[in-house]
Amino acid sequence: xxxxxxxxxxxxxxxxxxxxxxxxxxxxxxxxxxxxxxxxxxxxxxxxxxxxxxxxxxxxxxxxxxxxxxxxxxxxxxxxxxxxxxxxxxxxxxxxxxxxxxxxxxxxxxxxxxxxxxxxxxxxxxxxxxxxxxxxxxxxxxxxxxxxxxxxxxxxxxxxxxxxxxxxxxxxxxxxxxxxxxxxxxxxxxxxxxxxxxxxxxxxxxxxxxxxxxxxxxxxxxxxxxxxxxxxxxxxxxxxxxxxxxxxxxxxxxxxxxxxxxxxxxxxxxxxxxxxxxxxxxxxxxxxxxxxxxxxxxxxxxxxxxxxxxxxxxxxxxxxxxxxxxxxxxxxxxxxxxxxxxxxxxxxxxxxxxxxxxxxxxxxxxxxxxxxxxxxxxxxxxxxxxxxxxxxxxxxxxxxxxxxxxxxxxxxxxxxxx
Amino acid sequence: xxxxxxxxxxxxxxxxxxxxxxxxxxxxxxxxxxxxxxxxxxxxxxxxxxxxxxxxxxxxxxxxxxxxxxxxxxxxxxxxxxxxxxxxxxxxxxxxxxxxxxxxxxxxxxxxxxxxxxxxxxxxxxxxxxxxxxxxxxxxxxxxxxxxxxxxxxxxxxxxxxxxxxxxxxxxxxxxxxxxxxxxxxxxxxxxxxxxxxxxxxxxxxxxxxxxxxxxxxxxxxxxxxxxxxxxxx
Numbered sequence: 001x002x003x004x005x006x007x008x009x010x011x012x013x014x015x016x017x018x019x020x021x022x023x024x025x026x027x028x029x030x031x032x033x034x035x036x037x038x039x040x041x042x043x044x045x046x047x048x049x050x051x052x053x054x055x056x057x058x059x060x061x062x063x064x065x066x067x068x069x070x071x072x073x074x075x076x077x078x079x080x081x082x083x084x085x086x087x088x089x090x091x092x093x094x095x096x097x098x099x100x101x102x103x104x105x106x107x108x109x110x111x112x113x114x115x116x117x118x119x120x121x122x123x124x125x126x127x128x129x130x131x132x133x134x135x136x137x138x139x140x141x142x143x144x145x146x147x148x149x150x151x152x153x154x155x156x157x158x159x160x161x162x163x164x165x166x167x168x169x170x171x172x173x174x175x176x177x178x179x180x181x182x183x184x185x186x187x188x189x190x191x192x193x194x195x196x197x198x199x200x201x202x203x204x205x206x207x208x209x210x211x212x213x214x215x216x217x218x219x220x221x222x223x224x225x226x227x228x229x230x231x232x233x234x235x236x237x238x239x240x241x242x243x244x245x246x247x248x249x250x251x252x253x254x255x256x257x258x259x260x261x262x263x264x265x266x267x268x269x270x271x272x273x274x275x276x277x278x279x280x281x282x283x284x285x286x287x288x289x290x291x292x293x294x295x296x297x298x299x300x301x302x303x304x305x306x307x308x309x310x311x312x313x314x315x316x317x318x319x320x321x322x323x324x325x326x327x328x329x330x331x332x333x334x335x336x337x338x339x340x341x342x343x344x345x346x347x348x349x350x351x352x353x354x355x356x357x358x359x360x361x362x363x364x365x366x367x368x369x370x371x372x373x374x375x376x377x378x379x380x381x382x383x384x385x386x387x388x389x390x391x392x393x394x395x396x397x398x399x400x401x402x403x404x405x406x407x408x409x410x411x412x413x414x415x416x417x418x
Numbered sequence: 419x420x421x422x423x424x425x426x427x428x429x430x431x432x433x434x435x436x437x438x439x440x441x442x443x444x445x446x447x448x449x450x451x452x453x454x455x456x457x458x459x460x461x462x463x464x465x466x467x468x469x470x471x472x473x474x475x476x477x478x479x480x481x482x483x484x485x486x487x488x489x490x491x492x493x494x495x496x497x498x499x500x501x502x503x504x505x506x507x508x509x510x511x512x513x514x515x516x517x518x519x520x521x522x523x524x525x526x527x528x529x530x531x532x533x534x535x536x537x538x539x540x541x542x543x544x545x546x547x548x549x550x551x552x553x554x555x556x557x558x559x560x561x562x563x564x565x566x567x568x569x570x571x572x573x574x575x576x577x578x579x580x581x582x583x584x585x586x587x588x589x590x591x592x593x594x595x596x597x598x599x600x601x602x603x604x605x606x607x608x609x610x611x612x613x614x615x616x617x618x619x620x621x622x623x624x625x626x627x628x629x630x631x632x633x634x635x636x637x638x639x640x641x642x643x644x645x646x647x648x649x650x651x652x
Contacts, residue, residue, distance in 0.1 A: 007529050
């Protein structure tokens with residue numbers, strides 16, 4: 001049997017060699033498709049991963065918990081929808097029971113007037129405990145483009161977004177004043193020193209400043225615990241859905257006196273519009289894959305139909321001398337299979353070289369207000385395997401119909417064919 | 419016991435409203451190790467008869483036994499297996515596989531049809547190539563050898579499986595006079611050496627002259643069967 005299989009492969013390979021130009025053109029078409037898919041997957045995938053990582057690791061965290069209704073009115077940063085001390089304690093208890101949770105950070109989100117003593121503007125702020133915040137969004141400190149990044153923030157300091165720093169001509173070390181309304185409507189002011197300038201990134205919260213949570217309590221005259229949101233970091237991003245479901249189940253069972261749920265929990269996907277861009281990228285990747293499938297299907301089927309048509313007499317000969325139909329089928333299926341392998345192998349090698357070259361040349365790009373983002377395309381062995389197996393599988397499927405036709409051919413009719 | 423026995427053999431083709439009786443009530447038998455020729459004008463049914471004997475085309479009616487098997491009831495797969503085991507073919511256009519060398523062409527039925535072990539297979543192929551005088555051409559491709567050499571290779575391929583019966587449809591039609599004579603002589607030598615039965619369909623008087631039994635067909639009917647003493651094995 002091994003001899004038969006070997007001979008089938010030998011015949012298929014020699015027939016591909018026999019029609020060199022056709023084999024070359026078809027395999028190049030497959031190569032082109034494979035390169036397009038692998039490069040698109042690697043570039044878009046890396047872009048997606050980079051953006052998601054930036055959003056979750058420097059801003060949102062993987063999940064957030066708010067008091068019910070907070071998110072719907074987040075644009076006005078409502079202080080009257082903050083979580084109470086009791087509610088925060090309950091959340092802490094739930095999070096402690098969840099193994100997938102790596103860290104969490106308590107935040108107060110507030111809006112304030114920002115004054116450099118000459119001009120005044122609006123600013124949105126996240127008030128945080130620095131240690132908690134760095135554990136939950138570790139890349140936040142990398143967004144500090146000027147000033148000291150270690151330790152993130154101390155009491156009496158503020159990190160201000162780039163746009164405000166430029167617009168208000170404020171530098172690191174300058175003194176500024178924040179003026180904010182508290183929950184009751186009274187106004188309070190607080191002098192702070194600019195500790196650093198924060199790079200703005202796309203998405204909600206991407207242009208917020210940062211102050212110490214104790215300063216926010218002073219500014220807002222909060223005496224007890226009041227928290228706007230709890231940002232959560234998971235040990236493994238792959239556990240996002242399960243953890244979300246688990247937290248949702250636990251938190252939604254906690255009801256107020258009216259029997260309504262007290263908390264709401266959201267994944268970063270719900271919180272960031274980039275999720276829709278990521279979905280678009282996934283959709284485009286899907287369509288590119290469909291195009292690859294179509295290219296392979298049409299090109300291989302076309303070539304194999306031609307191959308069968310051109311070799312009708314040969315099919316008649318081998319059938320007449322006793323070759324079983326299944327082996328005739330095998331000869332043509334293996335021919336398509338080898339064409340798929342050839343195109344895929346060349347395409348994969350070219351793609352990997354191109355990916356390595358892009359990394360070596362450190363290509364950068366702009367996204368929104370972010371400039372100089374480094375394109376660092378990567379592709380996993382799993383992704384390559386999926387593309388390779390898809391192409392080879394489709395090549396075999398595309399060969400089946402012509403091969404079946406060859407196997408079913410009447411030897412008499414085939415032998416008479418001129 | 420005859421190798422081939424045909425009784426009341428009929429083959430009818432229907433193309434739309436037209437019915438063609440290609441073979442009508444033909445009866446004959448072929449003894450083992452004989453050299454038999456079916457002759458007749460074009461359209462007389464020679465090739466159709468050979469195709470039926472070769473399990474390539476089932477008869478419409480009648481009985482046909484080859485090597486003791488009723489071949490009229492074989493399905494497609496059984497027919498292929500039967501051909502692979504019992505029948506060799508020599509074609510007018512040689513029909514060698516262009517991507518295989520001479521050696522590989524002869525080896526093909528042993529490998530792809532009968533699945534012989536490699537050492538035994540290669541020895542057998544070498545023996546057959548020597549028998550047809552092509553042992554030194556084994557590495558060449560069909561495109562690199564002459565028509566006569568191709569037909570020698572085709573004969574070797576037909577005989578390599580120890581086929582009891584070789585069917586040759588106009589085997590000398592594409593060969594020049596001298597080469598045709600050499601091929602007929604070769605086939606006869608092979609018959610003498612391996613006791614294989616050769617059945618031809620032919621117009622070629624040189625083949626007819628060498629045949630021991632000549633069946634003449636006309637309009638699908640067997641008109642005459644005669645023994646030609648000149649063609650008999652001594």
